[in-house]
Amino acid sequence: MSKRSRKKNIKNNLKEWGKALGLSLILVLLVKGLFIEAYLVESTRMEKTLLTGDYVLVNKTSYGARLPVTLFSIPLFPKAYVDWVQLPPLRLPGFKSIQVNDLLVFNYPGQSGLPIDKKEIMTKRCVALPGDTLLIADKQLSINRLPFAEPATVQYNYRLVTDGSLLNDEFLNRYQISEGGLVSDMGIYDFPFTDAEAQKLNNEPNIRFVRKLKDFPGENTQYVYPMGTYHQNNKDYFGPVQIPFKGQHLSLDLRNLELYRQLIEHFEGNTVSVMGDKIYINGKETRHYTIKQDYYFVMDDNRDNAKDSRYWGFLPESHLMGKASRVLFSYDTNRKKLRWNRFFKSL
Incomplete structure (x- = not known):
C-alpha cells in the first residue's frame, strides 16, 4: 500500500470516528435533555x-x-x-x-x-396540588381538611435528655444521625428523628426524656413565606392557603397580594406596584388577575x-x-x- 493510500485510509477512519463520536454526543444530549x-x-x-x-x-x-x-x-x-x-x-x-x-x-x-x-x-x-387547600397546625399537615398521610421517613427535631452521660458514636450510627448535636453539657441534645425512632428512644437505658420541638403561633415568622404585614406563618403553623391553579381568577386586595405578588411578577412576567390602596399590574390599576400556570x-x-x-x-x-x-x-x-x-x- 502506498504512502498516499495509507494517509487516505487514516483520514477516512478519523472521519468515521468523528461521525460516531458526534452522533454519540447528540444521543447523550437528547437522552439527558428529554x-x-x-x-x-x-x-x-x-x-x-x-x-x-x-x-x-x-x-x-x-x-x-x-x-x-x-x-x-x-x-x-x-x-x-x-x-x-x-x-x-x-x-x-x-x-x-x-x-x-x-x-x-x-x-x-x-x-x-x-x-x-x-x-x-x-x-x-x-x-x-393546584387548587388544594393546605393547612399546618401544631406541625400537623392537612390537605382539603383531611390529615395528610405522611410517609414513615418524615423526620422532626426532638430534644433528648440523658442521665447526664454523653451519647457515643455507636448511638449516632445506629440511628443514622448526621446533624444536630449537644445543646448542653448536662446531657441535652437536639436531633431529627422519625416518629417511630422517637418511640424507640424511650427504651434506651440512658435516655430520661424525649419531646418533639415546636414553634408557637406567631414565633419565627420572619423566615417564612410570605414575609410581610398580613401573614404570620411559621414552619409549624401555616395557612390555610389555596394552591394557585391555571385559569384561577383572583380578586386582589393588599392582603392576598402579599401571598401572590411573587408569582404574578417573577413567574408570570408582570410588573406590580402599589400606591396607597391601589394595585397596578403592568401600569394599569386592577383588582383582578388570572393565573397563567399551575403551582404546587x-x-x-x-x-x-x-x-x-x-x-x-x-x-x-x-x-x-x-x-x-x-x-x-x-x-x-x-x-x-x-x-x-x-x-x-x-x-
Whole structure:
C-alpha cells in the first residue's frame, strides 16, 4: 500500500470516528435533555428518604420533558452559557400527572438572576396540588381538611435528655444521625428523628426524656413565606392557603397580594406596584388577575431542617424538571464507604 493510500485510509477512519463520536454526543444530549438525568444529593433536607451522597435518577418523561430554555449553552457544563436568548419554558406531553407524595425534581424558584434551567436543582415531596387547600397546625399537615398521610421517613427535631452521660458514636450510627448535636453539657441534645425512632428512644437505658420541638403561633415568622404585614406563618403553623391553579381568577386586595405578588411578577412576567390602596399590574390599576400556570406545594421530609415551600412559596410548573425515580448508587462521605443497600433503590 502506498504512502498516499495509507494517509487516505487514516483520514477516512478519523472521519468515521468523528461521525460516531458526534452522533454519540447528540444521543447523550437528547437522552439527558428529554428523557433522564442524574444528579448528586448534597443536603440532608430529604433524609431519611434521600441521603447525602445518593446519586438520583430523574425521569423527565413522567410529566412531560421541558424543552431547553437557555439556547446558547455548552452541553454537560451547566455553568457555561450565555443568556442572551431564552426560550419560553415549553413542555412535551407527559405520561402521567403529578400525584401527592411524588418526589419532584425542579429548579429552585427562590434563586433569582439566572435562567430557569440554570438554577439549583432540588428534590422535595409534593404535598398539595393546584387548587388544594393546605393547612399546618401544631406541625400537623392537612390537605382539603383531611390529615395528610405522611410517609414513615418524615423526620422532626426532638430534644433528648440523658442521665447526664454523653451519647457515643455507636448511638449516632445506629440511628443514622448526621446533624444536630449537644445543646448542653448536662446531657441535652437536639436531633431529627422519625416518629417511630422517637418511640424507640424511650427504651434506651440512658435516655430520661424525649419531646418533639415546636414553634408557637406567631414565633419565627420572619423566615417564612410570605414575609410581610398580613401573614404570620411559621414552619409549624401555616395557612390555610389555596394552591394557585391555571385559569384561577383572583380578586386582589393588599392582603392576598402579599401571598401572590411573587408569582404574578417573577413567574408570570408582570410588573406590580402599589400606591396607597391601589394595585397596578403592568401600569394599569386592577383588582383582578388570572393565573397563567399551575403551582404546587412541596415539603422536605426533614421537616424542621428544611428549605421548602414554607420558606420560598409555591413551585411553578415552569420550574419542574421531572420525577425522582431511583437511587443509582450512594456513597457515605462521613464514613467513607459505599451504601450497598441503596444501589438501584426505587423511590
